[in-house]
Amino acid sequence: MPDHTVWGQCDMMETVAPGAAAARPEGSRPGAVLRRAEARPIIEIDDVVKTFGAFVAVDHVSLTIREGELFALLGGSGCGKTTLLRMLAGFERPTAGRILIGGQDMTDTAPYDRPVNMMFQSYALFPHMTVEANVAFGLRQDRMPRAAIRERVREMLDLVELTPFAKRKPHHLSGGQRQRVALARSLAKHPKVLLLDEPLAALDKKLRERTQLELVGIQERVGTTFVVVTHDQEEAMTMADRVAIMDSGRIIQVDTPHALYEYPNTRFVAEFFGTVNLFEGQLVEDEPDHLLIRCDALANPVYVGHGISAREHATVWIALRPEKLAVSTTRPDAPHNWDRGIVEDIVYLGGISTYHVRLDGGALARVTTQNLERMSAPEITWDDVVYVSWRPDNVVVVTS
Amino acid sequence: MTTGSDTRARAERLWARAGGGDGGPRLTRLQRLAARFGRGAVIGVPYLWLLLFFLLPFLIVLKISFAEFRIGVPPYTPLLEWLEGGYLQIRLALGNYLFLGQDPLYISAYLSSLKVAAVSTLIALFIGYPMAYAIARASPSWRAVFLLLVILPFWTSFLIRVYAWIGILKNNGLINNALMALGLIDDPLPLLNTEISLYVGIVYSYLPFMVLPLYATLEKMDVSLIEAAADLGCRPLRVFLTVTLPLSMPGIVAGSMLVFIPAVGEFVIPDLLGGADTLMIGKVLWSEFFTNRDWPVASAVAIAMLVLLVIPIVIFQHYQQRQAERAEET
Numbered sequence: 173m174p175d176h177t178v179w180g181q182c183d184m185m186e187t188v189a190p191g192a193a194a195a196r197p198e199g200s201r202p203g204a205v206l207r208r209a210e211a212r213p214i215i216e217i218d219d220v221v222k223t224f225g226a227f228v229a230v231d232h233v234s235l236t237i238r239e240g241e242l243f244a245l246l247g248g249s250g251c252g253k254t255t256l257l258r259m260l261a262g263f264e265r266p267t268a269g270r271i272l273i274g275g276q277d278m279t280d281t282a283p284y285d286r287p288v289n290m291m292f293q294s295y296a297l298f299p300h301m302t303v304e305a306n307v308a309f310g311l312r313q314d315r316m317p318r319a320a321i322r323e324r325v326r327e328m329l330d331l332v333e334l335t336p337f338a339k340r341k342p343h344h345l346s347g348g349q350r351q352r353v354a355l356a357r358s359l360a361k362h363p364k365v366l367l368l369d370e371p372l373a374a375l376d377k378k379l380r381e382r383t384q385l386e387l388v389g390i391q392e393r394v395g396t397t398f399v400v401v402t403h404d405q406e407e408a409m410t411m412a413d414r415v416a417i418m419d420s421g422r423i424i425q426v427d428t429p430h431a432l433y434e435y436p437n438t439r440f441v442a443e444f445f446g447t448v449n450l451f452e453g454q455l456v457e458d459e460p461d462h463l464l465i466r467c468d469a470l471a472n473p474v475y476v477g478h479g480i481s482a483r484e485h486a487t488v489w490i491a492l493r494p495e496k497l498a499v500s501t502t503r504p505d506a507p508h509n510w511d512r513g514i515v516e517d518i519v520y521l522g523g524i525s526t527y528h529v530r531l532d533g534g535a536l537a538r539v540t541t542q543n544l545e546r547m548s549a550p551e552i553t554w555d556d557v558v559y560v561s562w563r564p565d566n567v568v569v570v571t572s
Numbered sequence: 573m574t575t576g577s578d579t580r581a582r583a584e585r586l587w588a589r590a591g592g593g594d595g596g597p598r599l600t601r602l603q604r605l606a607a608r609f610g611r612g613a614v615i616g617v618p619y620l621w622l623l624l625f626f627l628l629p630f631l632i633v634l635k636i637s638f639a640e641f642r643i644g645v646p647p648y649t650p651l652l653e654w655l656e657g658g659y660l661q662i663r664l665a666l667g668n669y670l671f672l673g674q675d676p677l678y679i680s681a682y683l684s685s686l687k688v689a690a691v692s693t694l695i696a697l698f699i700g701y702p703m704a705y706a707i708a709r710a711s712p713s714w715r716a717v718f719l720l721l722v723i724l725p726f727w728t729s730f731l732i733r734v735y736a737w738i739g740i741l742k743n744n745g746l747i748n749n750a751l752m753a754l755g756l757i758d759d760p761l762p763l764l765n766t767e768i769s770l771y772v773g774i775v776y777s778y779l780p781f782m783v784l785p786l787y788a789t790l791e792k793m794d795v796s797l798i799e800a801a802a803d804l805g806c807r808p809l810r811v812f813l814t815v816t817l818p819l820s821m822p823g824i825v826a827g828s829m830l831v832f833i834p835a836v837g838e839f840v841i842p843d844l845l846g847g848a849d850t851l852m853i854g855k856v857l858w859s860e861f862f863t864n865r866d867w868p869v870a871s872a873v874a875i876a877m878l879v880l881l882v883i884p885i886v887i888f889q890h891y892q893q894r895q896a897e898r899a900e901e902t
Contacts, residue, residue: 261803262802262803263799263802263803282802283799284803284804284806284807285805289804290800292796292799292800294794294796296794296796296797296799296800297800298797298800298801298815300818300819309801309814310804310805313804313805313806313810314805358803358804361805
């Protein structure tokens with residue numbers, strides 16, 4: 173894979189959300205982002221539709237996944253993410269549209285002829301075979317010489333640190349070990365793409381968090397393209413280079429975790445990806461260098477430091493992340509971007525505290541602050557009158 | 573006042589004598605007794621039943637098998653006899669068993685029974701496996717219908733169903749009439765009282781016993797295992813041979829035993845559907861008992877057949893136990 177050594181200039185323009193043309197920091201894994209810049213597409217999903225009777229599971233989805241990427245399909249249950257993954261594996265045939273893998277049309281190719289492998293949610297380990305035989309299963313189908321199979325199995329078991337368990341049957345392993353056997357088995361054949369269906373769903377929280385990073389480490393070492401299906405927003409953020417957010421069969425937004433969080437293109441994405449305060453409002457001014465929005469729930473107008481070129485008086489929503497709001501007992505001087513309210517609840521989480529402020533207009537605003545000082549007495553407490561404010565460049569405006 | 577406290581004290585004394593302050597231990601002791609009795613009854617009644625109606629008759633048959641034929645009532649010699657002078661004579665006639673070994677009729681009857689049972693089991697497996705597989709993979713509503721259809725024949729008496737096959741297979745029966753009406757044949761095909769009719773009868777009668785255990789194992793099987801095998805480059809036939817077949821082995825063993833064991837001793841089907849030359853141990857046993865009236869030899873045949881059948885049952889039990897242990901480990 174030559175792309176690993178070529179570290180080109182990052183082409184970020186493609187993933188920039190509307191109204192967010194300003195330069196922004198790269199994603200959580202800058203190396204991976206840079207590496208991808210010149211990578212060629214490995215999976216091209218072209219206007220794929222899948223229906224089960226009257227139910228539309230996947231609705232005109234087009235998506236390109238690049239070589240070497242760790243890509244996540246994120247969405248709630250029934251959003252079509254698993255169906256999409258199963259179509260990539262070949263277990264379901266698209267009702268319409270095409271799927272290209274490595275530049276070849278594989279829409280109607282049987283699973284056993286595809287250069288992809290899948291890691292199942294249930295792991296689907298063969299209970300009548302040892303760990304070794306499970307990992308070797310795919311290689312045997314290719315009629316590889318015995319010595320080569322043994323070598324590859326050893327290599328894979330080393331990779332997932334399961335060499336001492338080679339002779340065991342799956343039911344003698346813990347959940348985490350089974351998960352690693354499933355990973356080793358699906359990686360053994362050098363697939364062009366590894367499909368992972370909720371790979372960590374069966375693990376408990378602690379183990380899951382550790383395994384997320386392990387999976388990323390393994391992905392970086394082997395360089396295989398990973399497509400992960402998950403319903404866990406945090407998991408997608410931790411692991412993925414890019415995330416596609418799906419809802420009722422459609423892809424809502426595809427971007428880096430950072431861009432999805434800071435530049436959501438819809439209310440749905442803003443709410444699905446992290447916590448957000450959403451206010452509906454009317455566009456009062458829309459100039460190239462600023463916006464002015466009046467929200468019924470907020471006493472003062474909202475000033476935004478860029479234009480969005482929508483029609484005047486259009487209905488828009490402003491999204492304010494809790495950590496980008498400030499709460500204080502002194503009244504700001506500015507003519508916009510603040511409101512007054514009463515502290516209804518304080519959630520203390522050690523590292524951060526979340527204030528639930530009931531604004532005068534009736535809406536609830538969540539504000540998180542970092543607890544940087546150990547000894548400082550909290551100056552804001554229940555039922556205090558407080559002022560919630562934010563900077564113009566921290567406002568996200570979405571039009572749908 | 574005094575009477576009131578007196579009564580109370582007396583009640584407390586009585587209570588204490590009855591079984592201690594809180595009454596707890598007494599209650600549990602009673603319950604424990606009831607539980608022990610209950611468990612004994614639940615296990616004991618069937619065992620008593622088996623003792624009375626299986627073990628005792630079996631011992632009687634075993635006893636007769638060591639007697640000799642004689643004309644009289646009963647038609648065999650006694651095992652124990654009081655002789656003059658206070659001697660108790662035990663006469664164990666081993667001749668019946670030796671006779672079974674010497675007369676080729678019995679050995680060939682045993683062998684042919686085993687052959688018929690084995691072939692029937694194989695045919696039932698080949699018909700029953702696809703059936704069970706299809707039912708297990710059908711949608712849940714269809715599954716219930718198919719299962720009902722498999723069990724439906726049990727609503728009618730076994731004997732009547734075997735008689736019905738005579739009507740289907742005989743020279744002017746359903747099949748021959750249909751074939752002749754269609755002009756495919758001029759003379760009726762000899763179907764009844766041949767090997768064909770024998771196998772048709774046995775396979776037909778025992779097919780549900782093959783399908784049901786197979787269905788139970790196939791239905792439990794995780795479909796994602798088959799998908800995983802396909803995903804790893806395995807073509808459908810190899811998926812079946814390397815994954816589905818080994819994992820359905822418990823069902824295959826159970827189904828085969830349930831067909832093989834009763835088929836070996838089958839008497840009704842070879843008698844009604846089999847030919848004159850059909851040699852099966854059940855039929856030999858019947859004619860030995862009712863035609864020849866040689867009770868001792870008939871008993872020996874029965875005991876030998878039982879021993880012959882116990883072996884596969886023991887194998888089956890052993891296999892099942894291993895399965896259960898394996899399931900426990902998971």
